[in-house]
Amino acid sequence: AVAKAAKEFFYLPETDRLAIHIDDAVNYIKNTDIKSDIIFSDLYNSQGMEPKQVQSSYLHDCKNALNQQGVLVLN
Numbered sequence: 397a398v399a400k401a402a403k404e405f406f407y408l409p410e411t412d413r414l415a416i417h418i419d420d421a422v423n424y425i426k427n428t429d430i431k432s433d434i435i436f437s438d439l440y441n442s443q444g445m446e447p448k449q450v451q452s453s454y455l456h457d458c459k460n461a462l463n464q465q466g467v468l469v470l471n
Contacts, residue, residue, distance in 0.1 A: 422448050422457075431463040438471040 399416050402408040417424055421439055435458055439446035448454050449470065458468045 422454055425454065425457045425461050428461050430461065432461055432466055433463060434467045434469065435461060436469045436471075440471070 399408075399418060403410075408414070415430075421437060425435070437449055437458065439449040455468075462468060
């Protein structure tokens with residue numbers, strides 16, 4: 397629903413330069429072989445921020461999923 401809303405209301409473009417992955421973030425980042433330029437991590441639920449977002453293991457996995465000049469954006 398979030399990706400659909402982004403495309404419909406915020407005009408998120410359809411382009412080969414952008415990939416959207418709908419998955420459990422911790423699982424995806426831990427298991428991906430893709431190196432990204434930027435990772436936006438906005439892990440919130442009805443209780444607030446997901447504690448896993450600031451665990452060192454998750455941050456390390458994010459670092460491994462970035463290319464040399466990659467940037468991690470945490471909310």
